[in-house]
Amino acid sequence: MDRLALDIAHLFAGGLVLVSFMLLYQDRMFGLLNIFALHALVVSLSVAWQAYIQEAPHLYITAAIALVVKAFVIPVALHRIIVRLGIHRTIEPVVGIGQTMLAGIGLVALSIMVMLPITAEAGTLAREDLAFALSVILLGLLMMVSRRNAVSQVIGFMSIENGLILAATGAKGMPLVVEISVAFSILVALIVIGIFLFRIRERFDTVDVHELDRFRGEQP
Amino acid sequence: MELILDALVQFGEITLVLVLAPLLTGYVRKVKARLLRRQGPPLLQPYRDLARLIRKEVVLAHNASWVFRAAPYIVFAATWVAAGLVPTFASGLVVSYAADMIAIVALLGSARFMLALAGLDVGTSFGGIGSSREMMIASLAEPAMLMVVFTLSLLAGSTQLSSIAAFMQGPDVGLRVSLALALSGIIMVAIAENARIPVDNPATHLELTMVHEAMILEYSGRHLALIEAASFLKLLLYVSVIACVFAPWGVAVSGAGLGAYLVGVVAYVAKLAVGGLLLAVFETAIAKMRVFRVPDFLGAALMLGFLAALLLFVTRAH
Numbered sequence: 001m002d003r004l005a006l007d008i009a010h011l012f013a014g015g016l017v018l019v020s021f022m023l024l025y026q027d028r029m030f031g032l033l034n035i036f037a038l039h040a041l042v043v044s045l046s047v048a049w050q051a052y053i054q055e056a057p058h059l060y061i062t063a064a065i066a067l068v069v070k071a072f073v074i075p076v077a078l079h080r081i082i083v084r085l086g087i088h089r090t091i092e093p094v095v096g097i098g099q100t101m102l103a104g105i106g107l108v109a110l111s112i113m114v115m116l117p118i119t120a121e122a123g124t125l126a127r128e129d130l131a132f133a134l135s136v137i138l139l140g141l142l143m144m145v146s147r148r149n150a151v152s153q154v155i156g157f158m159s160i161e162n163g164l165i166l167a168a169t170g171a172k173g174m175p176l177v178v179e180i181s182v183a184f185s186i187l188v189a190l191i192v193i194g195i196f197l198f199r200i201r202e203r204f205d206t207v208d209v210h211e212l213d214r215f216r217g218e219q220p
Numbered sequence: 221m222e223l224i225l226d227a228l229v230q231f232g233e234i235t236l237v238l239v240l241a242p243l244l245t246g247y248v249r250k251v252k253a254r255l256l257r258r259q260g261p262p263l264l265q266p267y268r269d270l271a272r273l274i275r276k277e278v279v280l281a282h283n284a285s286w287v288f289r290a291a292p293y294i295v296f297a298a299t300w301v302a303a304g305l306v307p308t309f310a311s312g313l314v315v316s317y318a319a320d321m322i323a324i325v326a327l328l329g330s331a332r333f334m335l336a337l338a339g340l341d342v343g344t345s346f347g348g349i350g351s352s353r354e355m356m357i358a359s360l361a362e363p364a365m366l367m368v369v370f371t372l373s374l375l376a377g378s379t380q381l382s383s384i385a386a387f388m389q390g391p392d393v394g395l396r397v398s399l400a401l402a403l404s405g406i407i408m409v410a411i412a413e414n415a416r417i418p419v420d421n422p423a424t425h426l427e428l429t430m431v432h433e434a435m436i437l438e439y440s441g442r443h444l445a446l447i448e449a450a451s452f453l454k455l456l457l458y459v460s461v462i463a464c465v466f467a468p469w470g471v472a473v474s475g476a477g478l479g480a481y482l483v484g485v486v487a488y489v490a491k492l493a494v495g496g497l498l499l500a501v502f503e504t505a506i507a508k509m510r511v512f513r514v515p516d517f518l519g520a521a522l523m524l525g526f527l528a529a530l531l532l533f534v535t536r537a538h
Contacts, residue, residue, distance in 0.1 A: 007395040014397030014531055021527070025520055098519045105526050112534055128534050 005053045009125055012046035013132040016166060017108065020139040020159060024100055027091050029082055029151060033075045036155050040070035043162045050169045058176040059169055065183045066165060074158060074190055081194055082151060085201050091149050092208075100146045107138040122171075129170025136163030148208050150200060154193050161186055226314045226474060229481070234304035236485070237460070241303070241452035242266035244459065244496055251500035266452060273445035281342045281438055291338035292439065292446040295331045299450040302327040303457040307464050309484030310472040311382040320379035321369045324461070325362065328413070331450065332358055339435035350434025353511060357412055357419070357431065360518035365409045367525025371402045372465060374532050381461070385468040401528035403466055408521035410458035412514070414451070417503040419514055431511075456492070459499075463491040 019039045026032045044066040051059030093100060111134035119127045140163060143156030161182065168178070204211040246266045253260025280289070302324045305315065332354065339351035373379040375398065376387035387393070412419045415432040424430055436447050464471065470487025472480040509517065 003394055011395050011397055011400070014401075017531075018397075018401065018524075018527070021520075021523065025516070097516050101519055101523045105523055105530070108527065109530055112530060116534065131534055 005049075006125060009046070009049055009053065010128055012042060012049055013129055013166060013170075016042045016046060016162070017132055017135050017139070020136050020143075020163075021101065021104060023155065023159060024104055024139065024143055024146075025097060027093070027097065029087065029091060029149075030079065032091065032152060032155055033079055033082075036158065037071045037075045039159055039162055040066055040074075043165055044071065046166060047169050061176060062165065062169065062179045065179065066162070069183055069187065070158065070162070074186075077190060077194070078151060078154065081197060085197065087149075087151065087201070091147060091152050094146050094148060100142065103146075104139050104142055107142060108135045111135040111138055126170050130167055133163045133167030133170065136160075136166060139163075148210055150193075150197055150209050153209070154190075154197075157189070157193075158186065223314070229310050229474075230304070230314045233306075233308055233310065234300070236308065236488075237303040237306075237453065237456055238300065238449075240489070240492065241449070241456040242270060244456050244492055245452045247493070248455075248496045248500050248503075251497055252504055255500060255504045266448075270445050270449060273440075273448065274442050276441045278441035278443055281344075284342055284438075287334075288338050288341040288438075289443070291334045291341075292443040292450075294334045296446040296450045296453075298327045298331040298334075299453045299457070302331075303453045303460070305381070306457060306460045307382050307385060307471060308460050309470075309488040310476075310481055311385055311474065317380070321373070321381055321384075321461075322366070322379055324381075324457075325365055325369065328454070328457075329358070329362060331454075335435055335447070338439075342438045344438060346434045346437050350431055350437070353431045354435060357514060357518065360515060360522055361409050361412045364405055364518060364522040364525045365413075367522065367529055368402045368406045368409070371398055371525065371528040371532060374529065375399070381464055385464050385471060386473075388465060388468045389471075398528040398531050399466070401524045401531065403462070405521045405524035405528065406458075406462060406465075408517065408524070410462065412518055412521070414455045414458060416499065418506050418509050418517065421508055459492055459495040460488075463488070463495060467491055 016039065019035060019042055022035050023032065023039065026035055044063040047059055047066060048063040051057065051063060112131050115131035115134055116127060119130055122130075137160050140156045140158075140160035143159065144153045147153055147156065164182070165179070200206075200209075200212070204215070243263065243266070246261070246263045249265075250260045250263055305319045305324055305327075336351040336354050339347035339354070341347070369379065372384050375396070376384040378384060378387075393399070411417075415422050420431045422432070424433065432451070436444065439447055470484055472484035
């Protein structure tokens with residue numbers, strides 16, 4: 001494997017971290033959906049490149065699933081849900097965007113610090129992929145805790161799944177059956193979350209999850 | 221002999237940036253106007269503006285101090301020296317060993333400091349608003365620029381632009397995420413520093429939105445000419461730095477023949493043309509953001525710089 005192949009894999013994985021930051025930066029709902037589609041596109045490109053350099057044809061199927069389901073079906077479905085529900089289209093973060101981004105940088109630094117020492121024996125490609133994948137997962141979690149709006153929490157959840165795919169393909173030999181079951185569970189999750197969104201909206205006239213806290217009596 | 225030749229090349233660079241700077245601004249204005257299907261001012265209009273302003277008399281406010289009168293000269297001199305330090309068409313300049321990228325950032329920082337002082341000096345409210353906003357932008361843009369500089373220097377093992385350009389032409393570069401991040405970061409900083417559209421509108425005098433224009437509202441005559449020339453030079457400087465680091469093709473090395481220098485000049489003008497075109501298209505395509513969004517925008521640039529430096533430690537794990 002020559003250096004260029006490694007560099008391109010590195011570029012895609014690093015690009016995924018960057019798109020995760022763009023998700024954190026975005027404050028409009030439809031812009032968020034477009035960037036999530038971009039996130040899925042970068043994942044599928046990265047997986048396809050891994051399939052090419054590892055000569056593992058089943059990874060192409062993984063890439064295709066990521067492309068079709070996460071870059072087209074889920075954004076379009078969420079788009080329609082948002083239009084149907086008439087949700088307020090700006091996103092209010094819990095803390096300011098600047099602080100969230102700083103926390104995100106801290107998380108990336110953390111995952112690099114954690115991953116590089118413990119994977120010292122693994123190949124270069126797997127090490128970098130694991131470090132980047134952990135960053136994407138942590139950034140997705142950060143997105144879920146730093147947004148009040150249920151739709152952006154869903155996007156954060158989906159971006160975590162993209163990070164998991166990146167980790168699984170970087171470490172060689174993820175069986176296809178795992179990927180198919182994960183993809184289906186994501187679709188099921190989307191349906192469940194969709195129903196959930198409709199229910200919250202019906203009950204509270206908003207998708208701000210802080211209403212749930214008030215309903216449970218945890219906040220005045 | 222060698223030294224004299226190098227000094228001549230350095231002199232040529234310093235003259236060239238001064239000659240080309242108004243042309244670049246005129247070109248960007250022309251392209252923007254054409255994109256909006258307007259005729260636009262002629263390409264040489266900035267030269268005429270400068271010539272006219274120099275001939276006009278200076279009107280000073282009653283309570284203007286020496287700071288107000290000295291600031292234009294200092295701003296212009298610092299910016300011009302900084303622009304002359306960038307290897308535009310030839311690398312290995314005489315003074316490039318004394319002055320690296322950090323010196324360029326520092327020169328621009330002192331120019332900005334003087335301009336902000338001058339904005340405060342007369343005591344009008346516009347000048348105060350402009351200065352405080354400029355400082356808010358600077359407090360984020362300068363660290364972002366420095367992070368980009370650190371990333372490049374870590375990669376190339378040197379803070380000098382000539383060595384960085386030589387490294388970028390060499391075989392060791394490859395495709396690196398850090399470079400892509402550094403490029404996006406430096407472009408965002410350049411947009412903010414030159415008061416271009418998403419951050420500030422260079423063509424407006426609408427008081428609620430202006431930053432740079434508010435600081436220089438009290439200037440007239442030759443003082444205004446100097447400040448305008450400095451802002452043209454600053455735009456040229458950022459385009460040159462980006463071209464020198466990220467598109468270093470065609471730059472003549474020290475001691476090359478006359479032909480190589482000619483190729484270098486032609487390549488440099490072509491790079492400026494491409495950079496100006498991209499800037500004009502970008503500015504036409506995007507809307508100006510609210511002043512209170514600017515910290516987010518520059519925070520993103522700072523974050524890109526940080527991320528670029530961080531990812532260097534993952535790359536290929538030397």
